[in-house]
Amino acid sequence: MSTIIPLDSDKDLVARLDRIPVWPYRTSVLWVIGIGYLLAFFDITNVGFALPVISKQFHIAASAAAIPITASLLGYILGSYVNSTFADARGRKVAIMSATVLFTVGSIACAASFDLTWLIIWRFITGMGIGAEIAAISAYVGEVSPAPIRGRYTGWANVFAFSGFAVVPFVALALVPHFTWGWRGLFFVGALGGLTLFWSARMPESARWLLAHGRVAEAERVIMEAERVAINKTKGVLPEPIILAGETHSQEFPTRALLKNPYVGRLVLLLLIWTFMYLSDYAWLGLAPTFLVDKGYSLTNSIVFLLVTGIGYPVGALTAAWLGDRFERKYSILVGILVWVIGLIVIGVIPTPIIIYIVGFVLSAALTFFFPLLYALTAESFPTRARASGVALTDGVGHIGGALAPILAMGAYVAFGSQGFMVAFLYMAATGLVSALLVPFGIKATRQSLEVVDDDTTLTTSVS
Numbered sequence: 332m333s334t335i336i337p338l339d340s341d342k343d344l345v346a347r348l349d350r351i352p353v354w355p356y357r358t359s360v361l362w363v364i365g366i367g368y369l370l371a372f373f374d375i376t377n378v379g380f381a382l383p384v385i386s387k388q389f390h391i392a393a394s395a396a397a398i399p400i401t402a403s404l405l406g407y408i409l410g411s412y413v414n415s416t417f418a419d420a421r422g423r424k425v426a427i428m429s430a431t432v433l434f435t436v437g438s439i440a441c442a443a444s445f446d447l448t449w450l451i452i453w454r455f456i457t458g459m460g461i462g463a464e465i466a467a468i469s470a471y472v473g474e475v476s477p478a479p480i481r482g483r484y485t486g487w488a489n490v491f492a493f494s495g496f497a498v499v500p501f502v503a504l505a506l507v508p509h510f511t512w513g514w515r516g517l518f519f520v521g522a523l524g525g526l527t528l529f530w531s532a533r534m535p536e537s538a539r540w541l542l543a544h545g546r547v548a549e550a551e552r553v554i555m556e557a558e559r560v561a562i563n564k565t566k567g568v569l570p571e572p573i574i575l576a577g578e579t580h581s582q583e584f585p586t587r588a589l590l591k592n593p594y595v596g597r598l599v600l601l602l603l604i605w606t607f608m609y610l611s612d613y614a615w616l617g618l619a620p621t622f623l624v625d626k627g628y629s630l631t632n633s634i635v636f637l638l639v640t641g642i643g644y645p646v647g648a649l650t651a652a653w654l655g656d657r658f659e660r661k662y663s664i665l666v667g668i669l670v671w672v673i674g675l676i677v678i679g680v681i682p683t684p685i686i687i688y689i690v691g692f693v694l695s696a697a698l699t700f701f702f703p704l705l706y707a708l709t710a711e712s713f714p715t716r717a718r719a720s721g722v723a724l725t726d727g728v729g730h731i732g733g734a735l736a737p738i739l740a741m742g743a744y745v746a747f748g749s750q751g752f753m754v755a756f757l758y759m760a761a762t763g764l765v766s767a768l769l770v771p772f773g774i775k776a777t778r779q780s781l782e783v784v785d786d787d788t789t790l791t792t793s794v795s
Contacts, residue, residue, distance in 0.1 A: 344547070346572035348538060348554050349478040349780050353564045355557035356475065356535060361484070363530045364468055365491030367431055370524030371464040372495030373502075374434055374457055376616050377521055378403065378441075380503035381514035383624055388511070389447050396621065397737035402451045403458030404613065404734035406437075410459025411727025415466045415719035419585040423474070423537045426467040426719065428528055434460025435525035442518035457521075462727050465706075469726070470719040473710035474537040478780045482655025482707050489703035490648040496616075496699070497645055500638035539781065543715040585717035589724065597712040597774065598724060604705070604769045605729025608668070611763035612698060613733035614740035614755065615675070622744065622752060623687075636684070640691030647699030660704045661773045667701025668767040672760045679756025711776035732762075 354361065378399055386396050410433060418426030437457030444450040468488060476484045502520055506513030535557070541550035561569060589598050623636060647667075654663060674694040678686060706726070713721030743758050744751035 343572070344538065344542060344550055344554055345780065348557060350570045350572045351477040351557060351561045352479060352570070353561050354480070354484060355477065355561040355564075357560065359530065360534050361487065363527050363534060364427075364472065364488055367427065367464065367524050367527040367531070368468055368488055368492040369495040369498070370521055370527075371430075371434055371461045372492045373499055374438055374461055374495075374518075374521035374524075375403075376496055376499050377503070377517045378454060379616060379618065379621070380499060380507055381517050383621060384507055384514050385444075385450070389450075391447055395447065397618070397741050398447070399450050399454045400613075400618075400737045401734045403454040403461070404609075404730045406455035406458025406460075407462030407730045407733070408727050409462070411462030411466045411723040411730070412720070414459075414463030415470070415723035415727070416585055418467050418470060418719035419717055423467055423471040423540055423719070424531065424534055427464065427471065427534075428531045430460050430463030430467055431524055431528055431531065432460070433457075433463060435522045436460075438518050438522035438524075442515040442522070444515075462723070462730065466719050466722040466727055469706045469710045469722045471537055473707060474539040474715065474718065474781070475535070479778055480656060481711070481781075482660060482704065482777060483652050485707040485710075486648060486652030486655040486703045489699065489706065490645055490652055493644040493648045493699035493702070496695070497641040497643075500635075500641050504635065504638055537715075539715045585720035586724065588714060588717040589721055594713060594717075594721070598721065600769060600772055601709050601712060601721075601725035602729055604766050604773075605709075605726050606732035607762045607765040607769070608705075609729050609731075609733035610736045610739070611671070611675070611759045611766070613730075613736040614759050615694070618737050618740055618755075622755065636687050636691060639688055640695050643692040643695030643697075644699045647696035648703055650696070651700045651703040655704060655707065656778055658777070659775055660708050660777045661770050661775065664701045664704045664708065664773075665767055665770045667697050667704070668763055668770065670697040671701070672763045672767065675756050675760040675763065679753045679760070682752060708773055708776060711781060712774055715781070736762075 348355070382396055382399065385391065385399075410430070414426050414430055414433075417429065434457050437453050437455075437460055440453035441450060441457060444453065469485075472485050472488050473481060499517075503513075503517055506516045510516070535553045536549070538550040538553040538557075541547075541553065558569060589595065651663075671694060674690045674697060677690045678694070706722075709722050709725050710718055740755045740758055744755040747754040
């Protein structure tokens, strides 16, 4: 039996937070989150740029080239779930810090790799840290942001995150083609995320998490400081709080809470969306340099292609931050995924340099437009007592799709011979399309208090 904690002051405190119209914390909080996020995302794709050289130095067969990518994604699944359970039990701040330690240590060890086995082991550890970081930050930003600007600041956090994608080709171009140790340097850059640990301890804990664990006095201190910062920023009086639904808190195991209505329906839907999306996008993110090299482009040219197209990453994330709270999120996500699908088909059918430059830019922008919004929607779909676990069991476990993506895409590429390039891209488009068809069945949560979304009377799905 779970123990229900009566907290009569919850609604008042949450209403005081949700009425704030600006980011109510020091700007340094967003910078610490952002830089840690940037370097975690840097670590997601750097292995793809390193693999062509690693394969030669370690004498790896083409069939084994995707194994380090798969290992990191399997690590992502485990790290996301274990650390998220920890985050729901012990707090968002400590979970972000532990995740940073994992991907930092893993990146340093990858840089020191001396054979394929060592690389696989430490890419698994790195993946654990990346998955843990994304789940913890998604829960944290969703909870500490006032309702009217939740989408905007989830978007801003992801501007940093996806800038990590954009930075990788620049660093790879400077290191990988010119130095035998260049790929090691690429991994070492990803370890710089550990520097954020010096400032992470100063971040405020999530007031919602504190309330969920009965720490009302601490939650009130966090919210009072947020109000003080907001008043200084606006130079005026804050709006009156609007008291809405309160959230029921319990001390049951987080995953157990998600296996009840309405959350189990949301859990299954979002798991399917994430799984099919990762079947699509990780094939592009992990194997694009390899596909382009095998298509006849040099390693340098393939990196330059992805460097130019990678400029679209921050562009898409900035657009998400701008539009994140203007339209219902699930419909914005749908549009972004459809653009992604069309772009993949075009590159697969017409892989000329100019098409790769232009459409690759559009792909990058589309990807980083809908991903922040999907992260926001996922975190919004679950209660505070199990929010990080909900993200882990959807985005995290969905990385099974990501783990399979390089294997399936490479299998299609090899099996279809001269048509393999086109078939691999059509595979990416088809799996992305499945996600697009599922998204409209998600909840509507834009600009609503998380406590209203959490209300058990809320429908699990909505297509209206």
